[in-house]
Amino acid sequence: MQERVAMGGNLQEVEQKVNRDLLISVTGSVPKRFWVAVALMAFLAAAGFGAAGYVVAQGLGATGLNRPIMWAFFITNFVFWIGISHAGVMLSAILRLAQAEWRRPATRAAEIVTIFSLVNAMLFPIIHTGRPWRTLYWAFPYDFGRGIWPNVRSPLIWDPSAIITYLTSSVLFVYVALIPDIAVARDRTTGIRHQFYSVLALGWRGYPRQWRLQIIAGFLLSALILPIFVSVHSIVSWDFAVNQSVEGWHSTIFAPYFVIGAVHSGVSAVVTVMIILRFLFKWEDYIRPEHMDALGRLLIVVAITWFYFFAMEVTFGLFTLENAELGLRSMQFFETPYSTLFLVFIIAAFFFPVPMWMFKNVRRSFFWMTITTISVNIGMWLERFLIIIPGLARKQPLSFSWSTYAPSVPEILMVVGSFGFVGMSILLFAKVFPLIPIYDVKEGEILRREMKIGKVTIPAVIREE
Amino acid sequence: MATSNGSHNGGHLYQPQVFTKTQREITREVLDQTRSTGPGYKRALAFFGLLLVLGIIGFIIRATNDGFDRFSPWGYMMATFSFLITAAASAPVFSVTQRMVRSHWRRPMARVAEMFAVVGVLSTLMFIPLLLLLPSAEGRRSIWFEWPGTPFWPDILAVVFLFVLGIALLFVAAVPDLAATRDLGDGWRQRWAARLVPGWHGDDRQWKVLRAGLMVLGALYFMMLIYVHFLITADFAQALVPGWKDSILAPYHALSGLQSAIAVTLVAMYLLYRFGGFKDYIHADQFKSASKILLGLSLLWFYFWFSGFIVYWYGRQPVEQNVLKTFMFEAYRWPFVISMVLTFFVPVFGLMWNFVRKSLLGPALIGFSILVGTMMDRVRIYVATFSIADKRADALEALHPEPLLGVPTAQMPVTADVMIVIGGIGGAIFLYLLAMKFIPIISIWEVSEGLLYRKTVPFLKRTIMLMGKPD
């Protein structure tokens, strides 16, 4: 049995309370700690952008890259943020299609995490190229005057195609779900802000036909976005897996392994973000322990699946007992500093959080959910690092060119800055738009009922079959 | 999309009768059905029993003619075994997962899926001669890294344990129904049930234990099944083809297991609906919801296949090209094409339509197509592997054998192989039919429980359905 926080009163009062609470950032005044958080994030982001400017000005010599470790922190961070971006669709599209009730307060936060982490992730491959000012050659066939087109055989062309498609559809997805809420904001603001929301609300009046269209669009987008969502991280994984020359990368399992890892880290990130928002905007009535409970259970399943894929990848890498693979894995597992990182990774990503989530008290505690989900993301960042670097450091089999890698200060600053950038963007977005879908929460309240069976009362929901 | 024609096929014309029944009626009816053995049933039992005998004869022919020294005579037997593990042994997982997410529509389907655990008798028996073929893991590449006694004891333990867990799951889930047989049944069934579940009275504690037991057994069964898929693909496929290093194969195998699990359950449910006398219990809800999952799994099947394929195709290493040519494009091209069409194109382009999903026959036919496709897929994997393993028997013993350098020719089935295949599949159906008469094929307690969670309430101007969502 779960406790349900009754929102009190009749439907009208509930609606008013929902409007008031969830529009607090738009119409009311936000707590001071909100601006402190924004300032902190902005500072980190500025440091990151400064470092990026330095690297572009100086050349990639300013990083710790060398030969043959041609990809390192930037690509690790790129893969990490692409991974985080999978939370949005995973949560909102799949749960919307599955009509899971507990999704309601989580969807928009998830989608926003998706959008900003995607934008952030896209910056990294660009900075990582030798000549960022020439990247127009990369994704756009603008040189057609000379008949030179991008090379569609390269996974690096599939990448921007998939990511830009994903970004476009995610923005649409968010926007379609935002329209009713923008209309609510429009009706409660004045002056320039009123005009801003009026334009964005696209003349939403809440007619039945508009609702029908909005719901159909939401469902269609949910279904259409799923293949895109799977494709994005698969393609990112193929950036590595198609490399026949790097031991440990050329593994057929990479695509699903990356996707499920992305979901693992993404859902964890959403939980972290939700808890932070709950703290910043005092949304205790909306983000409740039962939501954490459901997310925690989802995370258990995702984490175990991820671990299965991880185990398959390692086992089938090793089972041929080839010297090259044995050498690579022994470096990954047993040689400092990789062994330490590996230990931290496997504990932080799996062996610490998953047993914790098995306990209901942990799943329902905001404190422990914050700790465990942050731990997952530390682990998953290291996972990408441990895939990319050791493979390149031991590029087989010409041992003459083996190398090591240590990040430089600008690289570290950029990684830290990326967290600041995403955090700042989410917070600023939350200042302008309600981050918990107002209409969705109201709908949930309307559909929510209780049912008596014998002596117990259980939650129930209206279903039109 | 939803044409008027389509919506007619759906749930509107057909009202599930089960919601109007009382718990008592349900118990009575299901027990009566379990007891009745019509001429149709007897004919079917005799027919599939005959097929089983045929299969055993086929096996004896193979064993006396070829012995267990070479792999290639046993390719089709391995494919059949793997198909049974894929389709039948995976079916209980479908019920397990749905019970875990507490979906209401699974209720009439739960036992139909779990009952497939009895096929484990056959697959476990089939596995023993197959194990005789394997060389010891010492001094060759395998997932066992030269542990003593491997791969024999882990493989047999896993398959036997899977069977035991399946039967345990079936039994625990059936305890309340057996108690009903004990209290309301007659004849040998009553005595049998009384001996099996003497102490079940349905008090609070017992229900709690039952539910917790089902969860634990279900989770264990799921993990065990994934593990068995892993063992089979590793020991009986990849380790036997030098240079084949395909980490997606085990998850691909397991996923196609989940897909066939739903497929086989849909087929079984349709047959029960049509011929088994459960018209009131099985309704569009199950087919509609299961089809949605099946659609997703079919897409995933393609995705798993493709993510393995693209890496090999792009890598262009000679070994990889030979693996692709052997298993997909040259030697076993037709089994591959057929399995691709039947397990991907047919389900996806069929189940994408609402009216197909809502119908009963549509998902059942698509389920059948998936089963045929999966069998073809197993043929291409294992018959190919076994024919290669045979030619390279001495190479298998080496730690670093020469990688696969050529493409073998396809091995066609001979009469004995055909007998083994139809005997294996017919025997599975035979066992299932037999088990139906021991344990009620519709889970009485779960269907009755479903009645409690369902309530019609007035809402504005209409009457709507309220669904309880227990935690």
Next chain:
Amino acid sequence: MAKQDNGRAKWSMVVDSDRCTGCQACVVACQAENNIPLNEEDIFKQRRAMSWIRIERYWEVPFEYTQHPKKPEDAPFDQVKARFLPILCQHCENAPCEPVCPVFATYHNDEGLNVQVYNRCIGTRFCANNDPYNVRFFNYWEPGWPETLRNQLNPDVTVRSRGVMEKCTFCVQRIRRTERTARKEGREVADGEHAPACVQACPTDALVFGDINNPDSRVSKLSKDARSYRLLEDQGTEPNIHYLMKVDPFLTEENGHE
């Protein structure tokens, strides 16, 4: 996937490891010919040194010291042999580095050369990752030369900017020059008429360059030698460089060789 003979030359090289003394003359010659930035000490320590051709030095120990209880380090010094392997771009027919470039900055031309278009390159370094021979180099810094060396730069070779990949070109500028001369004089290019800088500089004649489509050329004869093999052939890259095995006078059957 070998290209059909299209009537044009297919440039190829033979590296006789039996003749190689590891003197590094080829490395210096290549450095001078191709405007490769100086590998100063700090560049070297950053592990970003560039040399389109390099001599990989391996120590060979008796076979028994590679088996488990013994360690290669314990081999007595008089039985340890230095082996040299000159490695340069293999100009693979089926080059893994080519399909992964998103901007077509590297491609295979119809003379068997794997060419790099510096102007087109944006520096994703994907090609370097998918190159099994580690022969692609990235300009991490803007290359610079001391004032006194400015006039030393080869006018026929582009000076690369920072942020692009570069690699051995088989001294394509020399190939073109000879072709021009031959065309002017109305004749075919003769075998051995031109060679890359490394080949020219090799004092022991360990490197041989020529057209492998011409059955009379030295390259095509040597490539059919019994000692001929290609590097990492199991990768299916079909390199255009043939290596000739070391002939070891001390080789006996006991130390593990046939």
